[in-house]
Amino acid sequence: MTRTLRAAAVAAVAVATLLVGGCASGTAPVTPVTPTPTTGVAPGGTLQRPLYSVVVPQGWTDLGSSDTSGQIDAYLAKDGLSSGISFSVFVDTSGRSRDTLVQQAKAAMPGATDAPAVTAGGRRLTGLQAEAEGLVLHQYYLETGGKLVALNWSWPKDKDASADIKQILDSLTWK
Numbered sequence: 001m002t003r004t005l006r007a008a009a010v011a012a013v014a015v016a017t018l019l020v021g022g023c024a025s026g027t028a029p030v031t032p033v034t035p036t037p038t039t040g041v042a043p044g045g046t047l048q049r050p051l052y053s054v055v056v057p058q059g060w061t062d063l064g065s066s067d068t069s070g071q072i073d074a075y076l077a078k079d080g081l082s083s084g085i086s087f088s089v090f091v092d093t094s095g096r097s098r099d100t101l102v103q104q105a106k107a108a109m110p111g112a113t114d115a116p117a118v119t120a121g122g123r124r125l126t127g128l129q130a131e132a133e134g135l136v137l138h139q140y141y142l143e144t145g146g147k148l149v150a151l152n153w154s155w156p157k158d159k160d161a162s163a164d165i166k167q168i169l170d171s172l173t174w175k
Contacts, residue, residue, distance in 0.1 A: 049073055051091065051145045052121065055171035057164070060087075078164060084135070084156040087168050092148040098141050101148060102128065105139060115140070120151060121172035131157060138165075144174050 041047045041062040047054050056062050056076060063075045071090055078085040092101060105128055106112045115129035115138055127140030127150075140151045151169075155161035 047074055047076075049089070051147060051149060051175055052089070053173045053175070054089075054168060057167050057171075060168075076168065078161070083159075083161075085154070085159070085161045085164060087151070087153040087165060090150040090152060092150070096148065098143065098148055101141065101150065109137070118169060120169040121174045123174065125151070127151075134158075142174075 041056045043056050043058045043060055045056055045062075047056055047062055051073075054074065054076075057078075060076050060078050061080045063077055063081075071093055072088055073091045074087075074089040076087045077083075096104075109128070109130045109132065112128045112130040115127045117124055117126050118140060119125070120140070120142075123142055125140040125142050127138060129139075130137045134157050135154045136157055137154045138152065142149050142151075153161075153165045153168075155164075
């Protein structure tokens with residue numbers, strides 16, 4: 001497995017661990033599964049979900065989701081994971097509050113700090129950032145449609161993919 005492919009797989013697992021593994025006390029954490037390619041939306045197409053829509057940029061692949069909990073709603077990767085750059089959407093179904101999710105994410109990812117605010121789909125979001133396994137991880141939160149949603153993205157520490165991610169954030173539309 002190449003370094004960037006391994007880094008992308010680690011990012012997917014790390015983000016899923018932050019979210020799915022942080023379930024309330026007494027609930028067994030779900031072991032995340034690395035997404036595998038599925039038939040998805042073609043680059044340039046719009047991925048429609050009940051709570052949002054997002055354009056899949058050119059050079060990105062809609063990998064769908066192999067998360068058996070059904071909480072990872074979308075998983076996009078640049079250059080088919082070879083770049084190590086990924087973006088995912090997590091819809092929390094546990095009923096946790098935003099504050100609880102943030103506390104659990106901070107506990108699961110030592111060194112996580114508050115991230116600069118971003119705008120996605122016209123909404124200002126706050127979140128966390130951390131470094132792990134040579135990756136820069138970001139997680140931002142919002143409530144929409146009565147659900148708590150986390151947007152997650154990561155890239156290798158030696159790259160800056162903020163322009164790539166901004167393109168996705170600018171294309172988001174909340175329903």
